Amino acid sequence: MAPYLTEWRDRYQGKAPLILKPGSTDEVAEILQYANEKCIAIVPQGGNTGLVGAQIPDESGNQIVVSLQRMNHVRDVDLASNTMTVDAGLTLATAQQVAESAGKLFPLSLASEGSCQIGGVLATNAGGVAVLTYGNARELALGLEVVLADGRVWHGLKRLRKDNTGYDLKDLFIGSEGTLGIITAAVLRLFPRPMERVTCMAGLNDLAQAPDFFTRVHEASGAMLTAFEVLPRLGLEFVVKHAEKTRDPFPNTHPWYVLFELTSPRVGEEPRQLAETLLAKAIEQEEVADAVIAASLQQSQDLWRLRELMSEVQKFEGGSIKHDVSVPVAKVPEFIARANQLVELMIPGARPVPFGHLGDGNIHYNVSQPVEMDKAVFLSNWEALNAAVHEIVLDLDGSISAEHGIGRMKADLLPHAKGELAVELMRKIKASFDPNGILNPGKVLR
Amino acid sequence: MAPYLTEWRDRYQGKAPLILKPGSTDEVAEILQYANEKCIAIVPQGGNTGLVGAQIPDESGNQIVVSLQRMNHVRDVDLASNTMTVDAGLTLATAQQVAESAGKLFPLSLASEGSCQIGGVLATNAGGVAVLTYGNARELALGLEVVLADGRVWHGLKRLRKDNTGYDLKDLFIGSEGTLGIITAAVLRLFPRPMERVTCMAGLNDLAQAPDFFTRVHEASGAMLTAFEVLPRLGLEFVVKHAEKTRDPFPNTHPWYVLFELTSPRVGEEPRQLAETLLAKAIEQEEVADAVIAASLQQSQDLWRLRELMSEVQKFEGGSIKHDVSVPVAKVPEFIARANQLVELMIPGARPVPFGHLGDGNIHYNVSQPVEMDKAVFLSNWEALNAAVHEIVLDLDGSISAEHGIGRMKADLLPHAKGELAVELMRKIKASFDPNGILNPGKVLR
Numbered sequence: 001m002a003p004y005l006t007e008w009r010d011r012y013q014g015k016a017p018l019i020l021k022p023g024s025t026d027e028v029a030e031i032l033q034y035a036n037e038k039c040i041a042i043v044p045q046g047g048n049t050g051l052v053g054a055q056i057p058d059e060s061g062n063q064i065v066v067s068l069q070r071m072n073h074v075r076d077v078d079l080a081s082n083t084m085t086v087d088a089g090l091t092l093a094t095a096q097q098v099a100e101s102a103g104k105l106f107p108l109s110l111a112s113e114g115s116c117q118i119g120g121v122l123a124t125n126a127g128g129v130a131v132l133t134y135g136n137a138r139e140l141a142l143g144l145e146v147v148l149a150d151g152r153v154w155h156g157l158k159r160l161r162k163d164n165t166g167y168d169l170k171d172l173f174i175g176s177e178g179t180l181g182i183i184t185a186a187v188l189r190l191f192p193r194p195m196e197r198v199t200c201m202a203g204l205n206d207l208a209q210a211p212d213f214f215t216r217v218h219e220a221s222g223a224m225l226t227a228f229e230v231l232p233r234l235g236l237e238f239v240v241k242h243a244e245k246t247r248d249p250f251p252n253t254h255p256w257y258v259l260f261e262l263t264s265p266r267v268g269e270e271p272r273q274l275a276e277t278l279l280a281k282a283i284e285q286e287e288v289a290d291a292v293i294a295a296s297l298q299q300s301q302d303l304w305r306l307r308e309l310m311s312e313v314q315k316f317e318g319g320s321i322k323h324d325v326s327v328p329v330a331k332v333p334e335f336i337a338r339a340n341q342l343v344e345l346m347i348p349g350a351r352p353v354p355f356g357h358l359g360d361g362n363i364h365y366n367v368s369q370p371v372e373m374d375k376a377v378f379l380s381n382w383e384a385l386n387a388a389v390h391e392i393v394l395d396l397d398g399s400i401s402a403e404h405g406i407g408r409m410k411a412d413l414l415p416h417a418k419g420e421l422a423v424e425l426m427r428k429i430k431a432s433f434d435p436n437g438i439l440n441p442g443k444v445l446r
Numbered sequence: 447m448a449p450y451l452t453e454w455r456d457r458y459q460g461k462a463p464l465i466l467k468p469g470s471t472d473e474v475a476e477i478l479q480y481a482n483e484k485c486i487a488i489v490p491q492g493g494n495t496g497l498v499g500a501q502i503p504d505e506s507g508n509q510i511v512v513s514l515q516r517m518n519h520v521r522d523v524d525l526a527s528n529t530m531t532v533d534a535g536l537t538l539a540t541a542q543q544v545a546e547s548a549g550k551l552f553p554l555s556l557a558s559e560g561s562c563q564i565g566g567v568l569a570t571n572a573g574g575v576a577v578l579t580y581g582n583a584r585e586l587a588l589g590l591e592v593v594l595a596d597g598r599v600w601h602g603l604k605r606l607r608k609d610n611t612g613y614d615l616k617d618l619f620i621g622s623e624g625t626l627g628i629i630t631a632a633v634l635r636l637f638p639r640p641m642e643r644v645t646c647m648a649g650l651n652d653l654a655q656a657p658d659f660f661t662r663v664h665e666a667s668g669a670m671l672t673a674f675e676v677l678p679r680l681g682l683e684f685v686v687k688h689a690e691k692t693r694d695p696f697p698n699t700h701p702w703y704v705l706f707e708l709t710s711p712r713v714g715e716e717p718r719q720l721a722e723t724l725l726a727k728a729i730e731q732e733e734v735a736d737a738v739i740a741a742s743l744q745q746s747q748d749l750w751r752l753r754e755l756m757s758e759v760q761k762f763e764g765g766s767i768k769h770d771v772s773v774p775v776a777k778v779p780e781f782i783a784r785a786n787q788l789v790e791l792m793i794p795g796a797r798p799v800p801f802g803h804l805g806d807g808n809i810h811y812n813v814s815q816p817v818e819m820d821k822a823v824f825l826s827n828w829e830a831l832n833a834a835v836h837e838i839v840l841d842l843d844g845s846i847s848a849e850h851g852i853g854r855m856k857a858d859l860l861p862h863a864k865g866e867l868a869v870e871l872m873r874k875i876k877a878s879f880d881p882n883g884i885l886n887p888g889k890v891l892r
Binding site for chain 1: 526527549570573577600607609613639661666720845848851852865867871
């Protein structure tokens with residue numbers, strides 16, 4: 001049972017009398033009907049990759065884990081409607097492969113895609129690197145099948161772009177982290193497959209130039225722009241120092257980098273020519289200090305590895321205090337400047353490594369410990385630093401959880417961050433959907 | 447008061463003791479607080495262009511209309527975040543113009559855009575011709591300000607693409623047709639402005655070829671494909687016969703037509719070349735019988751007029767019984783074939799004119815009366831024909847209201863179409879958000 005009771009970073013552990021692995025929607029329904037009658041708490045679990053503890057039972061030993069992993073079939077692929085209908089337990093990577101085999105793209109892409117499952121991805125409204133063009137998990141699902149707290153099944157597997165028949169129940173379940181129902185299947189949107197993909201990296205002298213540069217690239221490329229990420233010099237140094245087969249692609253150092261990608265559903269030189277034109281102009285106007293365009297698939301993967309390893313390598317530099325936040329794109333430079341100042345005040349010598357999805361305003365504001373400090377002492381600042389950084393985020397009209405959700409980790413922060421009124425509305429919905437409170441209690445709402 | 451108590455087609459009329467026109471969110475809040483205390487029913491109204499009667503009070507004379515039209519300011523335009531924040535009473539056409547003045551595109555586009563207002567557009571989750579690429583109104587709003595039934599204000603005007611803090615309240619209010627709260631402002635998404643636009647029309651020998659042709663065009667053009675509409679021969683004949691300055695663009699007749707548009711944010715020949723390549727290949731493969739590509743803005747507008755006038759001209763052919771439905775794209779030909787058969791059985795000689803957004807599976811299945819029949823006699827079949835056509839739609843996993851909503855018109859149909867369980871969940875939400883039932887009673891839920 002151990003793999004179901006702790007998450008991979010060992011941050012949350014729980015106990016459970018048993019793990020149930022239903023093989024069908026009917027079995028999920030039977031479980032919930034019984035649990036609801038007996039008032040037994042249920043913790044739904046997908047690939048157990050969540051970062052806020054939503055998928056882990058508490059330590060009472062009274063909560064039953066329901067793993068969806070055996071429900072992993074593809075129910076239907078519909079090319080003209082650009083949809084596929086899949087069980088909740090299918091991994092994201094498999095879903096991507098099914099789409100590719102059908103000549104289509106399922107664009108959701110996350111670090112955990114090999115393990116995370118469609119049900120979990122939807123329950124947490126996962127984001128990732130392709131949100132700029134394709135949207136979050138929410139925007140990629142047209143319909144759901146959901147087992148309600150009392151075991152009844154809502155059959156909402158519509159494969160329609162347009163359906164204005166009453167309240168949007170689908171989006172209420174998406175992002176509710178298993179507290180309103182258990183998602184057992186979904187209709188996912190498919191897109192034309194990219195035939196060309198050009199990855200570019202640019203060095204910037206000043207982060208303040210990044211939003212304008214993003215705007216210019218976006219205006220010229222439209223939906224061709226599928227990712228626009230920002231990386232700090234220190235993060236790049238960490239990657240190059242600690243990860244094998246990585247190197248700084250530039251001859252000189254730059255305080256900031258952006259990594260972006262243009263794709264096209266047609267074979268041809270268009271994305272590359274556009275990238276060349278945009279970067280040449282940006283260098284001429286001193287908006288960008290230097291730039292590289294990947295000349296091969298290998299070079300493209302090498303550039304992406306610099307971004308993808310940025311979170312992982314931080315562990316080699318000691319403790320890291322993390323934030324998953326978003327602010328309006330234009331305010332990203334102000335946010336990072338203010339947060340960096342705060343960090344230096346609170347923990348002199350601590351080393352901010354803010355990186356992430358600039359095009360979405362979503363910054364993973366991670367802070368590595370001062371070189372000489374004791375790791376445990378540094379990490380004892382976690383909650384105080386979170387609280388102070390979150391105040392800046394809220395002051396800038398941002399979100400204290402851009403991608404990862406609320407779970408156990410941020411449930412106590414929600415009323416302040418979201419407002420008491422929003423939480424009151426959420427409580428009303430929760431009470432009417434799950435009157436016995438059996439679905440993932442203690443998560444999201446406390 | 448008359449313009450606020452009847453809708454433009456004269457299908458719904460109501461009475462009201464007064465029309466209130468608040469000038470601010472605070473004034474809306476005061477109205478609702480008072481109404482909630484006294485249990486007075488409120489009917490929110492935008493541009494009064496809705497097609498299902500949601501914006502019209504009942505005939506009791508006890509319901510007060512609250513028009514948002516005086517709240518028509520632009521609060522903010524944020525170019526880097528690609529957002530604008532506007533009051534609910536701004537017309538859609540003005541919102542489009544504000545975006546254009548800022549060098550951006552607000553892509554929502556409807557026949558009623560000169561009059562309809564952002565608040566109403568969101569309350570009904572309006573669709574239109576650009577949903578294929580840009581989505582419905584729901585997908586174009588990042589945040590809302592909403593006055594709740596008791597007069598408290600939910601400040602949800604976030605301009606974030608990523609915000610996973612709890613349940614999705616925004617999408618619950620969007621599409622709820624004023625029954626859960628009154629939307630007073632919204633953060634709308636902006637997109638790069640198209641610099642090239644190519645309009646194409648193709649004649650098809652068989653509607654069954656349309657979904658495959660759509661798939662091929664979509665796969666080659668991706669997000670460049672911003673509209674893909676289908677028109678029947680009879681509809682084209684009605685337009686050419688009754689509307690000035692219109693003509694059939696083809697030398698020969700074809701039973702079906704598709705009208706599609708490719709756009710690009712870059713100046714250049716790419717969309718035109720792509721359209722030429724796609725159409726040449728489709729003609730060679732006999733998927734398309736003939737095709738035209740607009741050579742000028744005037745020609746493009748002329749082609750679009752054939753589509754835009756299709757609903758309006760039907761009045762010159764006597765009575766028309768209408769359906770706003772959607773089915774999965776692949777099933778559009780089957781739906782139309784079965785519905786046409788049914789019409790001929792039920793009303794021999796009646797003339798179906800099904801047209802609409804093929805790329806979304808959204809067909810306006812309109813039926814013109816037999817030439818010699820009395821109009822009133824024909825229209826007396828409205829509900830029976832609706833019911834029978836809706837059964838085909840439901841059998842094909844479609845929606846009985848793709849774009850227009852439920853309002854008064856379809857409230858009685860909802861439990862059968864959506865399922866009793868979904869309606870029960872909706873009732874629970876309604877009861878907890880509006881316990882006194884003052885917000886647009888009798889609409890959506892009855």
